[in-house]
Amino acid sequence: MPNGNQNSHTNPQFTVDSVLFTVADGTLKVLLVKRANQPFEGLWGLPGGFIDQDLDLNTDDTAKRKLKEKTSVEPQYLEQLQVFSGDKRDPRGYSITLVYYALVTEQKVSTHISTVDDVAWFDVNALAEITLAFDHFALIQTARQRLQQKALYSMVPVYCMPERFTIGQLKSVIETIIEKPIQRKSLIRRIEASEMFEGIEEKVRSGGRLAQLYKVKSGVDIAHFERNFSV
Amino acid sequence: MPNGNQNSHTNPQFTVDSVLFTVADGTLKVLLVKRANQPFEGLWGLPGGFIDQDLDLNTDDTAKRKLKEKTSVEPQYLEQLQVFSGDKRDPRGYSITLVYYALVTEQKVSTHISTVDDVAWFDVNALAEITLAFDHFALIQTARQRLQQKALYSMVPVYCMPERFTIGQLKSVIETIIEKPIQRKSLIRRIEASEMFEGIEEKVRSGGRLAQLYKVKSGVDIAHFERNFSV
DNA sequence: ACAATAGTGTCTCTTAGACAGTATTGC
DNA sequence: GCAATACTGTCTAAGAGACACTATTGT
Structure with missing residues (x-):
C-alpha cells in the first residue's frame, strides 16, 4: 500500500x-x-x-x-x-x-x-x-x-534432462535430487498417468537391453502435474 | 549479487x-x-x-x-x-x-x-x-x-478457528475455504493421524448431540502436517 | 417420537512400494 | 551361457471417499 x-x-x-x-x-x-x-x-x-x-x-x-x-x-x-x-x-x-x-x-x-x-x-x-x-x-x-x-510430487526434474531421455536416466536424476532411491515402476506409472510424454522411435544402448527414448509432448506444461512419491 | x-x-x-x-x-x-x-x-x-x-x-x-x-x-x-x-x-x-x-x-x-x-x-x-x-x-x-x-493438504484452516473448536466447526471452515464438501470421517482421520490435537473435558451444544471440543496440543506447529484431501 | 447433529464401522477404490519374473542386449 | 540393464505383472498396505449405522441431545 x-x-x-x-x-x-x-x-x-x-x-x-x-x-x-x-x-x-x-x-x-x-x-x-x-x-x-x-x-x-x-x-x-x-x-x-x-x-x-x-x-x-x-x-x-x-x-x-x-x-x-x-x-x-x-x-x-x-x-x-x-x-x-x-x-x-x-x-x-x-x-x-x-x-x-x-x-x-x-x-x-x-x-x-x-x-x-x-x-x-x-x-x-x-x-x-x-x-x-x-x-x-x-x-x-x-x-x-x-x-x-x-x-x-511433480515432474520438474525433467527440466534437468536433455530433450530425449530414457526412464533410467530420469530415475537417476530424480534420485540425485531427492537423495533417495525410487521404484522404477512408480516412475513409469507417473509418466503414463501424466500423459505428458511420448516414446520416440528410437532406442539407446545402456549396457544391457536397449532403452526406450522419451520426450515431452509438444504443448504440455510439465509443471502442471502433481503426484506423490511416498519415500 | x-x-x-x-x-x-x-x-x-x-x-x-x-x-x-x-x-x-x-x-x-x-x-x-x-x-x-x-x-x-x-x-x-x-x-x-x-x-x-x-x-x-x-x-x-x-x-x-x-x-x-x-x-x-x-x-x-x-x-x-x-x-x-x-x-x-x-x-x-x-x-x-x-x-x-x-x-x-x-x-x-x-x-x-x-x-x-x-x-x-x-x-x-x-x-x-x-x-x-x-x-x-x-x-x-x-x-x-x-x-x-x-x-x-495441511491443517492451516485451524488458524481461522478459536482456541477451542468442534470438528463440525472446523469442517465448515475448511469447506468454506476450499469451496467443496469434505467427508467428516476424512477430517477425523487427519486429526487423529496428526496427533496435534486433543479433546478437552467439555462439550458444547449444537442443535443435536453435544459436540466434543478440541484444542491444539501445546508446543505443536500445525503448519508441519501434510495430508491430502482428494476432492 | 422425531428432528438434528455427533460420532463409528466398514466397504471400495486408488495408488505407491516391493519384488519376482521376463526380455533384450553385449561379451 | 552370463552379466547387465530394460521392462512387466502382481501382491500388499495405506489411505481417502462413501455411506449406513449408532449415540445423544432438545422439543
Whole structure:
C-alpha cells in the first residue's frame, strides 16, 4: 500500500538472485559466479543483480537476464523461491533479495561455461568447504529443499534432462535430487498417468537391453502435474 | 549479487502488503483498508506499506507491524506468498510489492475493527463489485488460490478457528475455504493421524448431540502436517 | 417420537512400494 | 551361457471417499 512518502531509509537495496541447478555426473550442482566487486570481491556467489527498468518488465525478466549473461541461455524452469531481508545479510546495511531457483540441462550451458573462468558449477554437497558471499549458502540450502520437495510430487526434474531421455536416466536424476532411491515402476506409472510424454522411435544402448527414448509432448506444461512419491 | 552502484532507477519502490483472511458467517473474508493517500485515495486496498528499518528486522516484521496497526493483533499464521512487480501496477511507475497472506480468528479482531471505519472485512466473492486500489484484486485471487491449495493438504484452516473448536466447526471452515464438501470421517482421520490435537473435558451444544471440543496440543506447529484431501 | 447433529464401522477404490519374473542386449 | 540393464505383472498396505449405522441431545 504505497503512499508516496518514501525515502532511502524506507527503500533499501533490492536485488534479484538465482539458484540455478543442474544434475551432472550423478550430483546436484549449482551455478556460482566469482564476484568482481566489493563486498566479498573474489568470493563465489549467486548470479544476480539489480533490476534494469529499461530491460526488465518484471523481476522474472531480471532473473532471466542475469542468468543469460552468465550461461548464454535461459533456464528451462524458473520459479520464485522467496524474499530474504534484513540488516545482517550485507555489510553495507539493510538489504532485500528476491531469490529464484531454476533448472537447466547441463549440456546447454557446458560449452559456454568452459570459455569463461568466473562462472562454474559446484557440487551442492561440497559448498561447506568454500566460503560464499553474503548469506548465499543459506539461500542455496533453502532452494535445494524446495527443489527436493517439488521433485517428490511433480515432474520438474525433467527440466534437468536433455530433450530425449530414457526412464533410467530420469530415475537417476530424480534420485540425485531427492537423495533417495525410487521404484522404477512408480516412475513409469507417473509418466503414463501424466500423459505428458511420448516414446520416440528410437532406442539407446545402456549396457544391457536397449532403452526406450522419451520426450515431452509438444504443448504440455510439465509443471502442471502433481503426484506423490511416498519415500 | 549487489555490487554497490545502485540508483533510484535500479532500485524502485518496494512495499510489503498482506492478504489477511478469516472465515465468518460461512464466507471467506479479506481485510481491506480505505486508502487515506494518493494514488487511489478513498479506494479500498490491502494493508501494507514501506519497511521501517528501525522497527523491522525483516519483511516478516513489516507485514506483522502493518497488520497490527490495522487489527491490533498479530495474525496466527503468516506466510510469504510472492513478489509482484512491473510498471503497470502503480501509476507512478515501476514498483515491487512482496505479498504475504495471513490467517486470523475473526473474534480476535472484531472488537477493534468495529471501532474504526477505515478497516473492514470483505467477502472475497463480492470483490468484483467494488474497485480496489492497484492490482490488489489480482493479489487477493492469487493468495486465495494458495490458501485453497494449502487447505487441501495441511491443517492451516485451524488458524481461522478459536482456541477451542468442534470438528463440525472446523469442517465448515475448511469447506468454506476450499469451496467443496469434505467427508467428516476424512477430517477425523487427519486429526487423529496428526496427533496435534486433543479433546478437552467439555462439550458444547449444537442443535443435536453435544459436540466434543478440541484444542491444539501445546508446543505443536500445525503448519508441519501434510495430508491430502482428494476432492 | 422425531428432528438434528455427533460420532463409528466398514466397504471400495486408488495408488505407491516391493519384488519376482521376463526380455533384450553385449561379451 | 552370463552379466547387465530394460521392462512387466502382481501382491500388499495405506489411505481417502462413501455411506449406513449408532449415540445423544432438545422439543
